[in-house]
Amino acid sequence: MFRAPQLRKVKLILILSLAIVFTLYSYIDVIVQYGKSGLGYPVVTTTTIPPLTDKSKWTSILECPLTEIDPWEPDDSRYFGSPSEPSKCHPKEPVTSKLENGKLWIDPKGYNVNCSYKCLHSKRGNVSKPDTRISFILPGPAQVFCDWVDVSCKIKGWFWNSHYRQVHSQIYVPPESSRPNVTKKRYNVYILGLDSISNGQFHRTMPKTAFYILNKLRGISFQYLSKVGYNSAPNQLAALFGQRFTSVPHPPRGYPILNVTNREFCKKFHTKDEPFLHFIFNDQGYRTVHIEDLKSVITAYPNCKGFRGKFSNHSAVPLFEELEDDDFSKGVLEDSCKEKFQICADFLRNYMKTETPEPKFAYSMLTGPGHEDLEDPYNYDEYFYRWLQSVKENLDDAFLLIWSDHGHHFGKFTNTFRGQTDTRNAMLTVVLPKDLRENSSHPIVQNLRQNSQTLVSQYDMFPTLVDLATADFGSPSSFTKHLTLQDFQKLNKRIHEVHGDSLLRPLTHRTPTCAGLGIPFTFCLCQWPIFTPDDAYELKTRVVYDIPPLLNGFLKSRGAEKKCMHIEIDVDRGIDVAEVSARLVTPSTRMIRTRFNIKGHDYDNSHDTELFFEIATDGSLSLAGRVFRFDTQWTDGKCLTDEYEQYFCICV
CATH class of the missing domain: 3.40.720 (Alkaline Phosphatase, subunit A)
Structure with missing residues (x-):
């Protein structure tokens, strides 16, 4: 039998042992997943393609070695979660409404209600133009001459008042629409x-x-x-x-x-x-329809002017202008247990089911x-x-x-x-x-x-x-x-x-x-094997001293040196280098993939970055492709308008 002090020591030893085992397991797991750079930072070096150091078997950089992509690769399972529990949301519908065959119906369910509706129209690009509200006369229906209709009901109870909001969609085809003169078979x-x-x-x-x-x-x-x-x-x-x-x-x-x-x-x-x-x-x-579940449509993204007028016969734009109204958004989404994309998918289904000339x-x-x-x-x-x-x-x-x-x-x-x-x-x-x-x-x-x-x-x-x-x-x-x-x-x-x-x-x-x-x-989806070359340490040194001048020099050539910080490599975060097993256009040239963290001279954070560069026989370096920053960190370069340049820049 252990005495109390001895028992406490045994418990402490067991806890420390388990902690050490867990730490070692976690460390080994990181190494298995990522590999380990010479400077202690875990970076991606693993690949499903076996390393290939025999140059006689290398494929040209101008060819395209494609490998079968297996969606169920066992190693990927650690990154994917599992389906969440089905939503237990229950719609809050003291009143119900529906739009069928151009007719709007509202069921007050015995409540004392005052209802109205308004049509939502596209005006231009990502701008809509709602009509004025029209009182709904029970029992209805009301004829609706638009794609989107916003329904609002004020409900008066004995002890409480509430509000009902909903949106309905259809594909409104004006009666004067005529069948076009189409001579070819069309799908x-x-x-x-x-x-x-x-x-x-x-x-x-x-x-x-x-x-x-x-x-x-x-x-x-x-x-x-x-x-x-x-x-x-x-x-x-x-x-x-x-x-x-x-x-x-x-x-x-x-x-x-x-x-x-x-x-x-x-x-x-x-x-x-x-x-x-x-x-x-x-x-x-x-006839055309454009449906996105965002207010800013892609034709006006990210800060573009877009179209001055309507660019399709039908659009989901009116919905998203109205969703900026909190009361409308709550009724249409939260109270109805719906998501924006589901309303858009319903609109697409309505479009597919509508008979048009x-x-x-x-x-x-x-x-x-x-x-x-x-x-x-x-x-x-x-x-x-x-x-x-x-x-x-x-x-x-x-x-x-x-x-x-x-x-x-x-x-x-x-x-x-x-x-x-x-x-x-x-x-x-x-x-x-x-x-x-x-x-x-x-x-x-x-x-x-x-x-x-x-x-x-x-x-x-x-x-x-x-x-x-x-x-x-x-x-x-x-x-x-x-x-x-x-x-x-x-x-x-x-x-x-x-x-x-x-x-x-x-x-x-x-x-x-x-x-x-x-x-x-x-x-590029073409995949060339990579391997760690014998001169990896020397290459990391080249990365530290020679890559920043290339990045800063490019920004200067574009006149952006005053908008962007002077770029340095964060050596405390580690560097990874690997050689690409590909025959290059100039046979004696080598292609290197490197991953490191960049930071600005006046910036606390660093950005996880990857790029490829070529080394010529005279030792000179040149970029081979664009700079890539992980986890969308390129947004810190938004002071520049050119998308390619943004990846080089950390704005001052």
């Missing part, structure tokens, strides 16, 4: 956009939705769709305008220097002459399901599974593109090799109209299936959608050859540039590499 075209959900994340976190699309709707999933810019703007705008919104003045040797092709985009209002996708569909006799085009991009946390899509898998079931019959005469602009940007998974690959690998699955689904020998079906297994980019989205708007679907043989820029210009006079190809057609004429397709090297 409806719908885009269901899910912001920040990669191809792998979609299959990993939304398995029921993916199963329904691939098995019930026979969707064709593209495995290697590469983003072409860091965030939403350069990727979505590439699809909407067909222009390049990313510049890369420091490409690896052999890669093209890329420039933004429309530098006036944010400086002036967009005009009706723009090569904007909605206008191109309008030109072909389509013309074919329909829909562009939607929903941030709610997956933009914030990596595991969020788990919670909406059932919702989209049921949503797709509800519109299945409306897809018989339509192309449905389930699409994302890029993968997830936040958290520890992004800091891993696989996470970096994942964020570059956007999602695209194409569901065909029923007659094409059932005709596997049709050239469109064969082309899509073949193209789904090769490298494609967001630059291919615009020509694909233009093709859907203008093609002669009554002539299958016309899909056996690709379209040139001259072909697109004949189809629509708005088009002045095309940086990709229609995925409905053969891609055999082009080289499926990042260099060949104009995909910036930093966002």
